[in-house]
Amino acid sequence: MGEFAADRHVKYILSVEKRKDDFESVVMEHLRLNGAYWGLTTLDLLGKLDAVDADEVISWIMQCQHESGGFGGNIGHDPHILYTLSAVQVLALFDKLNVLDVNKVASYISSLQNEDGSFSGDMWGEVDTRFSYIAICCISILQRLDSINVERAVNYIVSCKNVDGGFGCTPGGESHAGQIFCCVGALAITGSLHHVDKDLLGWWLCERQVKSGGLNGRPEKLPDVCYSWWVLSSLTMIDRVDWIDGQKLVKFILECQDTENGGISDRPDDAVDIYHTYFGVAGLSLLEFPGVKAIDPAYALPVDVVNRIFFGR
């Protein structure tokens, strides 16, 4: 099995941050705030967050904010709840939540809650349990859970639960590991995990491991490094992480590294990207891999950052 190329991954992330006009950056332009969250969280997990200029990042993030309180993916882009969570998460990484007008961000998020408890992603109204998670995670980091209707939010998520123990994006939607992370994460944050059938869901999740050691997101699909996060974080939250073979998953993630130029891909021999680099490192973190800081499975932030938010230094 290859070594974990931590230093190469740090170099790769720093180079993606700097290359603002190459192919990957152009394609990812509208995702810039998400990309910043993936890259910077990975750096922090590897103990290298100090390699970036915090003031520069924070000033750019604040220029992405709109009058409504929501954030766009880049300067001049429309606000969306997705980017609003990334902005709040990155500010939390740098211990700079104090630059936010918390009431404004909280009112943007609460304005996206619908009568049935669900959340829309932006003013155009698409509804998905992804947005329920994002709203709950974001408003919890801001310690303003009281500004949304938590009971209705939880009821909506429970209405998306399936007979296989998993969750979909709307009521009746097929179970998918990504949506399961969102629903279990939101239930964990709101202290509502009693709504999850842990054994049934644990079975569904551990059956995601395929021969190569990698995890897929649904039955019959190919394994992909990002499910090391979506599946493993869910198993961790329901205390069933030892239901998969951690050693084999570590081996699969390490096989997806570009050991020369850094970065991690979705599966062996594919091209690396910053998204799979983050989810590979985050997966290793949940597997307690040496040299990687612990990550919180619900907030998707390093455990020391979450402790700082809720318990001070």
Ligand code: GRG
């Ligand atoms: C803070 C970590 C964090 C997340 C924010 C955006 C979000 C909340 C959650 C997204 C959850 C989700 C739906 C993830 C799945 C993404 C994914 C790999 C989708 C691919 O689906 P298909 O059907 O691929 O294209 P498969 O693997 O099923 O073939």
Ligand code: ZN
């Ligand atoms: Zn993927």
